[in-house]
Every structure is written in C-alpha cells, then in structure tokens.
Amino acid sequence: EVQLVESGGGLAMPGGSLRLSCAASGFTLSRAWMSWVRQAPGKAPEWVSQLKSKAGGGTTNYAAPVKGRFTILRDDSKNTLYLQMNSLKTEDTAVYYCVADLPGDTDAFDIWGQGTVVTVSS
C-alpha cells in the first residue's frame, strides 16, 4: 500500500525551529515529485515546497513566505522526506501535509499523508 506518514509537529516559539519527517512506503521516494502543503485552520491548502525526483533533476522550489527559512530534503536510504523549518513565525501555524506526485501521468498530488500539526506561539 502506498502511504505517507508525517511526524515531528508540535509547539515552537517564534524564531524557533522544527523538523518535520515524512516516511514513505509502497513506493520509492526519489522517483516521485514530493511537496509539503500546509493548511491553516479554516483556510485553503497552501503549497510550501517541492523536491523534484532524481530523474527530474532533484531541484527544489519554495513558496515566497517560506523561502530562505525552510529547507526540503530527502534521505534515500530511509525513503524519508524532511522539512527543516527555521526562524518560525506565528503565521506558520498550520497542519503540514506531505504529498506525492507519483511517477505516471497525473501531474497532480496523488497521495497525501494524514498531516502533522505545527503551532508557533509564545
């Protein structure tokens, strides 16, 4: 079964850091285009960051609000995706979803994790 399981969310102080993890099963992470998407309470999803597959060059993209503060990375040996979040702001509070655009023809977010809650507050 293809599955994504996030962890690492929690409470952080403004200016602090958190590292989210996303363990993949049922497929090889490095063959998919992976993204993090967040959703603040009562709001629409907001794309945060993308890591292209190895075949796609492995390049990264970031949304403007997080560029320079967040880093997306992958550990192929663990089939795990990460989001390193530094200099956190209160507006980063949201549920963070790990999502996968699997190899194929959808060019869409085929698989979503269950989400991990990040709260930034003093």
Added chain:
Amino acid sequence: IVLTQSPGTLSLSPGERATLSCRASQTVSSSYLAWYQQRPGQAPSLLIYGASNRATGIPDRFSGSGSGTDFTLTIARLEPEDFAVYYCQQSGTSLVTFGQGTKLEIK
C-alpha cells in the same frame, strides 16, 4: 497564478447536480489543473487531474472540463458523501497554487 473559485458555498440536495467553477488569473495548461475533495478532519484527496481525468476509484458522477482560464467540476447526482469542500489547483508553474475552495453543503 491566482485561482478564484465560485461560488464560495453551494447549497444543494442529494440527487441534484452541482457545478463548481475555477477561474485562473492567466492561462493554465489543462495538463496541470486538478481538483481535490476534502472532508472534515481529513486530508484533501485527488478527484480530477489533467482538467478532465478521474483519479483512480473516483465514480463517474464526477467530471471535469475546461481549458485556458476557466475550469469546471460537475457532480452529476449528489450523494450524501459528496458534501465536502472542493479545491482546484494548478501545478503548471514552479509555484503551485490552490483556489480558496467551494463548500458544498446539504440544503
């Protein structure tokens, strides 16, 4: 690219037809326009990709259409489980964007 969905809320009864709109601020390749369904307390899930292709396991009462800047999601005959929030999304540029959503509620 900004995606604007309308209406914000749609009140219908089971068995009725629902038509949801997604308008883009500039042309979106149909290959990169998707629709997602989100039920309360759950993650969004893929419904339609490539503007008109149903994702695996999606019933044929769901259909997508459109091109350029105007896209539509149609649900032919509403079932009780269809009442949820629907989002359109474009991934044709390096910056992926979602619409603000349409809430489909029971009348």
